Amino acid sequence: MTTHAPLNIVIHGASGRMGQALLRLAAEAPDLNVVAAVARRAPTQRVIEGVPHFAASELAGLPPFDVAIDFSLPEGVAALAQLCAERGAALVCGTTGLDADGEVALAALAQRAPLVWASNYSLGVAVLTDLVARAAALLQGWDCDIVESHHVHKKDAPSGTALTLGQAAAGQGAQPHYASLRAGDIVGEHTVQLAGLGERIELVHRATNRDIFARGALHAARRLAGRGPGRYTVADLLTA
Known part of the structure; x- marks a missing residue:
């Protein structure tokens, strides 16, 4: 039976909610080996539970x-992407609200x-x-509204996921409108409503656990490693 060496990964943004979960x-x-955890500020402890910690200013090391x-x-994002390019390493990026340098x-x-x-690594x-x-393509001329809800600490609105859903609808001729709610500790809820005369369809996704x-994201990292250069989607990585 052939065994493979663990995949060496870096967690960038390690002090945040997602970084801690990762x-x-x-x-x-x-099958995973975290070789470094990177946060914006200098770490108070260099090694935590066997994982070396670095400040964002120390990427070269x-x-x-x-x-x-x-x-x-x-x-x-830009500095990390440049480092990955220099080293030929893959990047799984979930940071939204990117500036021009990041793009x-x-x-x-x-x-x-x-x-x-x-904008969202949920398989759902x-x-x-x-x-x-698919729905927008079949329901030409229907109104399209996207309502998203997140916790009070989320800064960007509409959420990156809402914008991605809107792009999917717009690509089929719809004209999406957005509404954003920030309340409590909501992990993430997205509702896409398509409304015609006398009827409407709602497509909903609710996340209850981060x-x-x-x-x-870990699934994507496993499937992305070893692939050729290029830009992939989560859908591309759903299967082997």
């Missing part, structure tokens, strides 16, 4: 890695290494996006 779940996976997983802030850096990376950027949302596109996004 560290916890990766530690439970024998990271050990070799196969895939970086990024859930940080928009201003931190340019991701485009440059995709010319040299595999990249997946997604990947399927929802497909359903929205671990679904972390599991999806």
Whole structure:
């Protein structure tokens, strides 16, 4: 029986909610090896539970890695993408609200290494996006409204997932409108409503546990490693 060496990964944005979930779940996976955790501020402790910690300003000193997983802030994406390009390492990026520098850096990376950027790594949302596109294509001329709800600490609105769903609908001729709610500790809810005369359809996804996004990102990292340069989607990585 052939055994494979664990996949060496970097968690970028390790101090955030997603970063903490990724560290916890990766530690439970024998096929993954976290070689570095990166946060914006300098760490108070260099090694925590066997994982070396680095500040974002210390990217050049990271050990070799196969895939970086990024859930940080928009201003931190460009430097990480440039490092991945230099090293030929894959990048799984989930940071939304990217600035121009981040977008340019991701485009440059995709010319040299595999990249997946997604506003949401839930496998259910990947399927929802497909359903929205199919429904919008069949219901030409119907009103399209997207309502998203998240916790009070989420900064960008509409959410990246809402915009992705809207792009799927717009690609089929719909004209999406958005509404955003920020309340309590809501992990994430997205409703796409298509309304015609006397009838409407609602397509809904509700996340009740943030671990679904972390599991999806780890799934993407496993499937992205070893692929050729290019930009991939979560749907591309659903199957082997």
